[in-house]
Amino acid sequence: MAGFQKDFALLQSDPGNKDLLKNIHRYAHSLKGLSAMMELKESEQIAANLESAAGQAFNNVLVDPDKNMLIEIQTGFAKIGAILKHIADLAPQ
Numbered sequence: 001m002a003g004f005q006k007d008f009a010l011l012q013s014d015p016g017n018k019d020l021l022k023n024i025h026r027y028a029h030s031l032k033g034l035s036a037m038m039e040l041k042e043s044e045q046i047a048a049n050l051e052s053a054a055g056q057a058f059n060n061v062l063v064d065p066d067k068n069m070l071i072e073i074q075t076g077f078a079k080i081g082a083i084l085k086h087i088a089d090l091a092p093q
Helices: 002-013 018-037 041-059 067-090
Strands: none
Touching: 002 018, 002 067, 018 041, 018 067, 041 067
């Protein structure tokens, strides 16, 4: 999540940066796989949607991601972060 947060902050000031979009796509892809392995269906679906949105932005070389897409990506990662934090809080110390 730290890598996403860093790259997303940079992406907001440079929405056309394809390297950052590629990184965010990879973060979403990794979270999708990890969520599937842990059988976290909600997190897996959110990550799949994020992967799709980031992939569309990355593959569309003519148009930068718009504000709504950036909000969608940020909100999705925040939801996954909340799910993972909740799981961590449930784990015995």
